[in-house]
Amino acid sequence: MSKKPAQTVLITGATSGIGKATAKLFAKRGYNLIITGRRADRLKTISEKFKIKYGTIVHPLCYDVRDRAACEAAVASIPEPLKQIDILINNAGLASGMDPIHEGDVNDWEIMIDTNLKGLLYMTRLISPQMVERRKGHIINVCSIAGHEVYPKGNVYNATKSAVEALTRSMRLDLFQHNIRVSMVSPAHVEETEFALVRFHGDEEKSKIYEDFNPLTSKDIADTILFIATRPKHVNIQDIIILGTQQGSATMTDRSGRKFD
C-alpha cells in the first residue's frame, strides 16, 4: 500500500513562542512545514535543526506580515511541492505597549492592527483560494482570551483579538460550504514566549509577569493546535479557550506562587 503524502502546514510567526513550539510538534509528527517570521537567523537555525532531528521538509520564509507585497512575494516563492497548503496557522501577532487609551502610543496601535489583523487577512486571502479550489484545508487562528474579555490598558490589543474572534466565525460562514475548516485557539498567559518582552518594549523587569504563578506553556498551546488539526474530517472545532489552572479570567490570577512546579 502506498504511503499517504505528508500534509503541509504553514505557520506564521514560528521564530519563537507558540509558533516555534507548534512547528516542533508538527515536525515531530511528520508534517511538511513552512515557517515564517522576520528573523532570518532563527528561521535558518530552526529549519536546519528540525530537518535533521525529524527528517521532515522545513521551508523558511523571511518577511514581515504587515507588508502586503512581501506576503504576496513570499507565498509566490513557495516551491511547487509545498504550494498546496493543507493547514494555515495564523499565529504571528503581538501586544505592543500597555497604556490607558488616553496615553496610548499610536505607533503601538498601528503595529498591533497591522500585524494581528491585516497580516492575518493578507495570509488568509493568499492561501485560502487554493484550499477552496481543492475543497480541502484548515485555517487555525491564534486568538487570545483578550478576544473574549477586555481588561484595563488592553484596549487596542483587545480590539485586534476581538476582531480575530469575529473574523474566525465569519470566515467559517464563507468557507464551510467549500469543505474548509476554520478554528481558533484562545489562550490566557503563556510562558516560553517573547510576548511580555515584546509588549513591554524589551523591558526585562516589567516582562517578569509569569514568575509567581504557573501559566500555560507554549507546548500546551502547540498540543491544543495539534488536537484541533487532527480531529476527524467531519469535526470542526470553533474555539478552545484555555487558561492556566491558577488563572480564573484575564484579570484574575492567583499569584501566590508556582503551585505545580
Ligand code: NDP
Ligand atoms: P512571541 O513574541 O514569542 O512570538 C511571536 C511571533 O510572531 C514571532 O515568531 C515573531 O517573529 C512573529 N511576528 C511578530 N510580528 C511579526 C511581523 N510583523 N511579521 C512576521 N512575523 C511577526 O509571542 P507568542 O508566541 O506568545 O505569540 C504568538 C501568538 O499568540 C500571538 O498572536 C499572540 O497574540 C498570541 N497569544 C499569546 C499569548 C501569551 O500569553 N504569550 C496568549 C494568547 C495569545 P519575528 O519577530 O521573527 O518576526
Ligand code: 8X3
Ligand atoms: C495574551 C494573553 O491576557 O495578556 O494574549 O491578553 S493576555
